[in-house]
Amino acid sequence: xxxxxxxxxxxxxxxxxxxxxCAASGITFRLYAMGWxxxxxxxxxxxxxxxxxxxSTNYADSVKGRFTISRDNAKNTxxxxxxxxxxxDTNVYYCxxxxxxxxxxxxxxxxxSS
Numbered sequence: 001x002x003x004x005x006x007x008x009x010x011x012x013x014x015x016x017x018x019x020x021x022c023a024a025s026g027i028t029f030r031l032y033a034m035g036w037x038x039x040x041x042x043x044x045x046x047x048x049x050x051x052x053x054x055x056s057t058n059y060a061d062s063v064k065g066r067f068t069i070s071r072d073n074a075k076n077t078x079x080x081x082x083x084x085x086x087x088x089d090t091n092v093y094y095c096x097x098x099x100x101x102x103x104x105x106x107x108x109x110x111x112x113s114s
Contacts, residue, residue: 002026002103004095009108012085016112020080022095022105032099034071034078038091039107045094051078053099063089085112 008020022034035050049059051069059067068081078095090112095105 002097004097004103004105006093006095006105006108009093009110011111011113013114014085014087014112016085017081017083018085018110020082020093020095020108020110022078022080024076024078024095024097027097027099027103029076029097030073032097034069035096035098036067036069036078036080037094037096038089038110039094040091048080048093082110085110087112 003025005023006020008018010018012018031053033050033052036048037045038048039045047060048063049057049067049069051057051071057069066084071078090110092107092109094107097103
């Protein structure tokens, strides 16, 4: 059974930082491209960034220079370091794994507010 479990969300003030984690099980993690997406109520899910199995990264323009994706294949975990957070970063953040098949986590809420 494949599971992607996100953690690390919460409430943070504007300008603050959070680190999200996504722990994968049931897949050969090192073969998968991993992505982070986010979705606000009533809006489409949007890509935040991806990291390939080789470690290359790409980011949405809205988060470039503020967010960083990394992976630890030994721990089957992908991370999203979020710095300089803005109120518009408030969303549910989802982890995604792709290698032929595609899997999603259940999401974790990030709220940026003073």
